[in-house]
Amino acid sequence: MAELKSMHETAARTNVFDKYIATNTIFKSDREMLRPSYIPKVLPHREKEIDQLAAIVSTGLRGDRPSNVLIFGKTGTGKTATVKFIANEAAKVSSSSSTIDFIYVNCCELDTNYSVLQHMANKFIENTEDRAPYNGWSIERVYSLFKEVVDRQKRLLVVVLDELDRLVYKTGDDLLYNLSRINDDMKNSKVSIIGIANDLKFTDYLDARVKSRLGEERIVFSPYDARELSDILGVRADTVFAPGALNEDVIPLCAALAAQEHGDARRALEMLRVAAESAEREGRKPVTTEDVMKAKNKIELDTVTETVKTLPSQSKMLLLSMTIYSEKRRIMTTGDIYDTYHNLCNSVGILPLTQRRIGDLISELDMLGIVRARVRSFGRGGRTKEIELSVPLNETRELLVDDELLSSYKNARAKIQTTLI
DNA sequence: AGGTATTCACATGAAACTATTCTCTGAGTTAGG
DNA sequence: TAACTCAGAGAATAGTTTCATGTGAATACCTGT
Numbered sequence: 001m002a003e004l005k006s007m008h009e010t011a012a013r014t015n016v017f018d019k020y021i022a023t024n025t026i027f028k029s030d031r032e033m034l035r036p037s038y039i040p041k042v043l044p045h046r047e048k049e050i051d052q053l054a055a056i057v058s059t060g061l062r063g064d065r066p067s068n069v070l071i072f073g074k075t076g077t078g079k080t081a082t083v084k085f086i087a088n089e090a091a092k093v094s095s096s097s098s099t100i101d102f103i104y105v106n107c108c109e110l111d112t113n114y115s116v117l118q119h120m121a122n123k124f125i126e127n128t129e130d131r132a133p134y135n136g137w138s139i140e141r142v143y144s145l146f147k148e149v150v151d152r153q154k155r156l157l158v159v160v161l162d163e164l165d166r167l168v169y170k171t172g173d174d175l176l177y178n179l180s181r182i183n184d185d186m187k188n189s190k191v192s193i194i195g196i197a198n199d200l201k202f203t204d205y206l207d208a209r210v211k212s213r214l215g216e217e218r219i220v221f222s223p224y225d226a227r228e229l230s231d232i233l234g235v236r237a238d239t240v241f242a243p244g245a246l247n248e249d250v251i252p253l254c255a256a257l258a259a260q261e262h263g264d265a266r267r268a269l270e271m272l273r274v275a276a277e278s279a280e281r282e283g284r285k286p287v288t289t290e291d292v293m294k295a296k297n298k299i300e301l302d303t304v305t306e307t308v309k310t311l312p313s314q315s316k317m318l319l320l321s322m323t324i325y326s327e328k329r330r331i332m333t334t335g336d337i338y339d340t341y342h343n344l345c346n347s348v349g350i351l352p353l354t355q356r357r358i359g360d361l362i363s364e365l366d367m368l369g370i371v372r373a374r375v376r377s378f379g380r381g382g383r384t385k386e387i388e389l390s391v392p393l394n395e396t397r398e399l400l401v402d403d404e405l406l407s408s409y410k411n412a413r414a415k416i417q418t419t420l421i
Numbered sequence: 422a423g424g425t426a427t428t429c430a431c432a433t434g435a436a437a438c439t440a441t442t443c444t445c446t447g448a449g450t451t452a453g454g
Numbered sequence: 455t456a457a458c459t460c461a462g463a464g465a466a467t468a469g470t471t472t473c474a475t476g477t478g479a480a481t482a483c484c485t486g487t
Contacts, residue, residue: 113466114465114466133444135465135466135467136442136443136445136464136466138464138466141465312469314469333431335431354471356433357469359431359432375431375477377478377479378430379478380428382478383479384429384431384432385432
């Protein structure tokens with residue numbers, strides 16, 4: 001009884017949040033700066049690229065149409081940040097007589113010609129009723145609307161198409177073709193395009209005319225090396241972290257790890273943030289290299305879990321078949337997997353897809369990094385994909401079985417096991 | 422032995438189909454004046 | 455007569471099937487020595 005009483009007394013003095021609030025001495029300001037969406041005021045080691053881009057865009061401030069630009073570089077090399085930075089700067093200096101409007105479109109999120117045009121057109125339309133709908137219209141109609149609203153008044157418009165290579169791979173170059181010759185049809189305004197892409201080769205998929213019009217200027221962002229990454233992290237760490245919050249070798253380690261993965265600054269920042277957050281949660285003060293290593297593993301695991309969870313159910317079904325088959329043999333072929341998959345579908349009561357489709361789904365899983373697949377020829381044994389899971393078997397299966405559709409798999413499992421042998 | 426033709430088991434490509442979501446249009450219906 | 459309702463036609467897209475063609479190399483088969 002006395003014990004209980006003392007517990008209540010403690011509870012009165014302390015709040016459940018206290019230990020999280022009181023020990024928050026790692027972060028001194030908003031950790032937002034460590035998130036990938038944050039556009040910093042200074043971009044270390046991108047001075048040259050900023051200069052190049054500024055030189056091109058500045059023609060717009062003098063009233064001429066800036067050249068179209070293609071920007072290449074791996075993820076996390078500061079392409080998007082640089083372009084957004086330039087856009088902000090341009091907004092600051094532009095006078096009423098010569099404004100440059102920037103429209104930013106991420107072609108990962110808006111990955112059809114229709115949705116890109118619709119998004120851009122609606123940027124200029126205040127009245128909700130006049131806006132282009134999400135579907136139902138012809139592309140031609142949305143394109144005309146876009147042209148019309150842009151041309152209503154004299155303006156210079158820079159269209160930034162981020163992850164452009166994705167759009168081109170998916171839908172071809174129709175949109176780029178139209179956009180690149182849109183200036184011929186406009187009386188008042190001028191439009192130029194900044195295309196951002198990961199893949200240097202994507203221009204091979206473009207029509208020769210589009211290619212020459214679009215690639216008037218090219219800028220390539222090389223990956224950051226470990227030293228440069230250290231600088232970038234350092235600048236942000238100074239504002240975000242309290243003095244002495246980090247062990248001195250934490251930043252170099254984050255930088256080195258990220259440098260191994262094609263110099264991805266986003267990755268480095270994420271590692272730093274996650275490491276610091278876990279130390280904070282446990283109420284420890286300096287963030288150590290162990291925290292960073294733990295953070296690295298956590299991030300890797302989280303991304304895998306997230307991708308597996310968000311897979312469409314047929315892909316989950318396929319992946320589940322893989323985990324079942326790979327108990328027997330680690331390296332599988334398309335045919336092996338298809339048989340298992342087919343059996344699994346039958347026992348669970350789902351209509352199986354054709355082998356043609358499964359081949360594509362396997363390639364998709366390969367792209368997502370869930371499996372490793374390579375085409376190999378076995379002579380008379382035929383030519384097929386050799387597939388190997390690159391995610392932990394049991395954990396993945398646990399994730400998959402949670403799916404509603406596959407829950408009946410638990411019951412069906414015994415049946416499959418017998419059919420396999 | 423050396424060359425080449427076959428063959429296997431899919432890969433890869435293209436076209437067509439289905440289902441879904443949404444708009445637009447025009448005919449039919451209803452309510453109010 | 456204006457306002458509303460509703461079915462049917464169009465559009466775009468995602469996901470899939472169907473059909474057709476391509477392919478790397480082990481192996482079978484042939485040729486000439």
